[in-house]
Amino acid sequence: MGEPRSGRPADRRLIVNPVSGEADHVETVHRLAALHQFPVVETERSGHAVDLAKQAAAEGVDMLAVCGGDGTVHEVIQGLFAVDALDTVTLCVVPAGTENIIAEDLGIDGLGEGFEVATGGERRRLDLGVANDEPFVMSAVAGLPAEVSDATTGGLKQRFGSAAFLIGGLKAGQTFDGLDVTVDARGGGDEVVWTDEALAVVVGNLRRFGTAGGHANAEDGLLDVEIIEQMPGTALRDAIEGRLLGRECSHIRTFETTRLGIDSLVSEPIRFSLDGEIRTFETVQFGIVPQALTVRVGSAYTPVP
Numbered sequence: 150m151g152e153p154r155s156g157r158p159a160d161r162r163l164i165v166n167p168v169s170g171e172a173d174h175v176e177t178v179h180r181l182a183a184l185h186q187f188p189v190v191e192t193e194r195s196g197h198a199v200d201l202a203k204q205a206a207a208e209g210v211d212m213l214a215v216c217g218g219d220g221t222v223h224e225v226i227q228g229l230f231a232v233d234a235l236d237t238v239t240l241c242v243v244p245a246g247t248e249n250i251i252a253e254d255l256g257i258d259g260l261g262e263g264f265e266v267a268t269g270g271e272r273r274r275l276d277l278g279v280a281n282d283e284p285f286v287m288s289a290v291a292g293l294p295a296e297v298s299d300a301t302t303g304g305l306k307q308r309f310g311s312a313a314f315l316i317g318g319l320k321a322g323q324t325f326d327g328l329d330v331t332v333d334a335r336g337g338g339d340e341v342v343w344t345d346e347a348l349a350v351v352v353g354n355l356r357r358f359g360t361a362g363g364h365a366n367a368e369d370g371l372l373d374v375e376i377i378e379q380m381p382g383t384a385l386r387d388a389i390e391g392r393l394l395g396r397e398c399s400h401i402r403t404f405e406t407t408r409l410g411i412d413s414l415v416s417e418p419i420r421f422s423l424d425g426e427i428r429t430f431e432t433v434q435f436g437i438v439p440q441a442l443t444v445r446v447g448s449a450y451t452p453v454p
């Protein structure tokens with residue numbers, strides 16, 4: 150239980166979302182938490198994990214585990230970021246959600262492994278993306294992929310795994326109008342200025358960008374950006390097949406940057422999914438805080454996918 154950072158035993162706490170996933174994890178989590186000496190607090194409403202994370206930091210907790218899905222992990226990071234506690238708190242993820250993409254990217258599979266990693270996993274420092282003033286660890290996605298989540302059924306996911314997104318993309322692409330945007334990356338890294346209609350803009354930080362199928366390194370100080378240009382249906386199918394087969398596609402522009410601005414060219418704001426949570430922006434500035442988040446990772450984790 151010794152924690153090298155402060156030279157004294159860590160003050161531990163576990164924030165549990167009891168309604169994540171199938172909501173059948175609570176009893177097991179309490180048992181495992183007692184075994185591993187994590188006092189438990191449960192969320193009582195949406196957004197509560199933000200406050201509980203702030204409270205944990207204020208009370209001197211320096212090992213904070215979060216049990217839930219990507220949304221709950223996102224809320225806890227939001228809370229720690231808001232009170233500037235990322236330097237003093239190590240985050241641990243115990244997956245209990247529906248998708249658990251963040252946990253999977255951190256090499257953590259299941260409740261039992263979550264607790265093992267929380268008590269003995271390697272510590273890494275990961276970059277955090279920031280959209281205006283909200284942090285994200287995995288990705289910020291606007292356009293088709295956000296729509297695709299609706300079009301991608303559980304059955305497809307079971308049969309095709311992450312490729313289900315691409316199949317769902319074909320369905321959603323038939324009805325999605327596109328995003329009229331200007332994308333301006335002239336801060337650090339690749340310089341790109343692009344104005345047109347996009348099917349999607351994906352800003353990725355962690356290994357797998359949500360369901361969008363992209364890849365990033367969360368330890369390189371850079372955001373990985375993909376602009377998927379509007380294209381006719383047949384080209385979309387080719388692009389999706391190309392992505393499945395790992396081929397380059399002329400309609401997908403990829404670059405790395407430390408800063409990025411995206412402006413809507415129409416009166417409608419742009420709907421973004423930040424680590425799976427929906428936000429709307431008329432204009433958004435993205436940045437990155439290198440190595441901001443200290444997190445325990447499983448043995449399957451590697452920074453580069």
Ligand SMILES: Nc1ncnc2c1ncn2[C@@H]1O[C@H](COP(=O)(O)OP(=O)(O)OP(=O)(O)O)[C@@H](O)[C@H]1O
Nearest residue numbers: 170192193194195217218219220221246247248249
């Ligand atoms: N006690 C609660 N009652 C109702 N909603 C809650 C409660 N606690 C948290 N929430 C909300 O539950 C939502 C879903 O949580 P979470 O992301 O952990 O699970 P999930 O959606 O099943 O998993 P994933 O995001 O990995 O697909 C979050 O938006 C959170 O704000």
